[in-house]
Structure formats: C-alpha cells, structure tokens
Amino acid sequence: MSTETLRADPRSALSPATAAKGPKEGRRGRPRRPSAGARDRVGLTVAYITAIIAAILFAAPLVYAFFSALKPSNEVLLAPPRLIGSEVNWGNFLDVFSYAPFTTYIMNSFLVSIAGVLVVLFVSATAGYAFGRLRWPGRDVVFVLFLGTLMVPQEVLVIPMFVVMQWFGWVDTYQSLIFPWAFTAFGTFLMRQFFRGIPFELEEAARVDGAGPIRTFVQVVLPLAGSALAVLAVFTFMNYWNSYLWPLITVNDYSQLGTLPIGLASFATQTGTRWDLQMAASIISMIPTVILVIVLQKHLVKGIATSGMGGR
Numbered sequence: 001m002s003t004e005t006l007r008a009d010p011r012s013a014l015s016p017a018t019a020a021k022g023p024k025e026g027r028r029g030r031p032r033r034p035s036a037g038a039r040d041r042v043g044l045t046v047a048y049i050t051a052i053i054a055a056i057l058f059a060a061p062l063v064y065a066f067f068s069a070l071k072p073s074n075e076v077l078l079a080p081p082r083l084i085g086s087e088v089n090w091g092n093f094l095d096v097f098s099y100a101p102f103t104t105y106i107m108n109s110f111l112v113s114i115a116g117v118l119v120v121l122f123v124s125a126t127a128g129y130a131f132g133r134l135r136w137p138g139r140d141v142v143f144v145l146f147l148g149t150l151m152v153p154q155e156v157l158v159i160p161m162f163v164v165m166q167w168f169g170w171v172d173t174y175q176s177l178i179f180p181w182a183f184t185a186f187g188t189f190l191m192r193q194f195f196r197g198i199p200f201e202l203e204e205a206a207r208v209d210g211a212g213p214i215r216t217f218v219q220v221v222l223p224l225a226g227s228a229l230a231v232l233a234v235f236t237f238m239n240y241w242n243s244y245l246w247p248l249i250t251v252n253d254y255s256q257l258g259t260l261p262i263g264l265a266s267f268a269t270q271t272g273t274r275w276d277l278q279m280a281a282s283i284i285s286m287i288p289t290v291i292l293v294i295v296l297q298k299h300l301v302k303g304i305a306t307s308g309m310g311g312r
Helices: 003-009 016-021 037-067 090-100 101-130 139-151 153-169 174-178 185-195 200-208 213-242 245-250 261-263 275-295 297-306
Strands: none
Touching: 003 090, 037 101, 037 261, 037 275, 090 275, 090 297, 101 139, 101 174, 101 185, 101 213, 101 275, 139 185, 153 245, 174 200, 174 245, 213 275, 213 297, 261 275, 275 297
16 A cells, blocks of 8 residues: 555555454454355354254154064053053064055055156156157147146046946955056156256257267166156155055955055954054055165155256
8 A cells, every 4th residue: 555545545544553453353343254164054054953852753663563573562552651551562564464465455556656757757758758858839829838747636537537447347456556656746847847958969969970869868868867766766666655644445345445545444353453463564564665765865865856846
C-alpha cells in the first residue's frame, strides 16, 4: 500500500493496538466465525445422530418380532409386554413348516417373484427405450396417458382384472399371479428417465457402424442400464413377494398355489392365532428381501441417483 493511498484514506491502515490483536479479532475486536470445516463436522454429527435414531425406531418392531418368535405361545401377548420370554424356543422356526405347507408357499413366492421380475424388466426396458429414445408421432401423449394409470389404485382394478383372467382361463394358475401386474407404468417411467440421460452420440456412433435400433438397444444402450435395472428388479421382487390381495382373489387352492402372504394369514384360525409361529414365519419371509437389498445395495444407490428418482 503506497503512502499516497494511506494519506487519502487513513481508515485503511490498522492502528498499532488493532494490529497487535492479530487476525483473530480484526479491527473492532469481533471474534472470528467458525470455519466451514467446523460447520461441516457439526452437520455431519447431527446427520449421524438422526440416522441412528431413525434406525432404532425402524428396527425396534423387527427386534420385538424376532424375540416374540422365540417365546412360548402363551407369552407373546402378555401385558405389560416383555422382550424375552421365560423360554427360548428355537423350535418355533421348524414348527412353522409342520403347521402349514410353508415350503410350498416359499417356492411359489420365489417362482412368481422371479418370473415377474424377468417379465417386468423386459417390458419396462423395451417400453422405456421406445418412449425415451425413439421418435414417433404421439409419443408424449401416449406416455402421459400411460403414466396416468399410476393414479388408479390396485383395489379398483382387481375386479376387472379378475374378469379378464376368467376370459383367458387363467384363474387359479401361475399366469394369473405373474402377468396382470407386469405391465405397470412405474418400470417404464423409471427406465425412460434413465435412457434419456444417455448421450445421443453413442447411438449415432452405432448407426454409423451400421447398427439398427434393436442392435443399438441390445448392445449399446442396455449394457449401460445395469444400475437402473437393479433398482427396478428389487422393487418388482418386493411387490410380488409381498402381494396379498391379488393372490387372495385369483387363487382358489391355497395349498398348491398359495404365496407367502397367504401362508402368513393361515396361522390365524377360528380357534385362535399362533402368534409365536406367525412371528417366526414373518422373520423367515423377510430373509430373501433383506439379502437381495444387501447384495444390490451399491447398484441401488447408483441407480436411484442416475434414473431421475434421486431428486435431481
């Protein structure tokens, strides 16, 4: 700073007393504000505490259900409730399979869920590519109408869908459990949002090499959609696995075609409910979905962030 500048503006120079205080307090002795790193640490600590509290609140019912599955039958509904019973009956998890055809329920649920996932992935990927990448007359209007079906609840559709299943002769068959809900708009919307984020230059390069729309979709676009397909697969598997209303309506022979939700309801009879076995069966039914989410956790995070569902 030059001498002329100091003479023109004497306030720009610090007094000896102010300079002696150092950079922490400044000219008027005001304390320095917390640094950005300190604020970030405080925010991160608050976020961790909030996440821990939320995890405890969500896990508490599951923990209580697990310990209730180990109690004697007459101690599950004691008042006041106790977390651990007088006995630890691990045999309740084996009694589930002798009380009801639970193995059949599990196999049916696996068959229906896996087949449903495969059909949904195929339909949603092809329809999402058609809506997101191909240009054809009325594309946006058809997509809006197709998306409007998400506003119709399942309870409204079960009666018309059951009539359609009767026309096809599919009542009390595996087809009626798989196909009616394999053509929903959610999967198509999810895949369309992901496909719209892929650069068009990739398709142009494929066309230059002589690839048609089908080859471009199979060899160029679809391999990039692994994370989005993983998200859709998990959501679809859980929807089929936990579906109760539709199997209850379209299946007559529960002992042959019943799924796990139907099997869980079989522990409630006219003479009473075996709460200990029902809790044990509920814990068993949650294991496949928990394993699926853990295995695909990395793909789930990436797929949600890149498919338009991450709030971007």
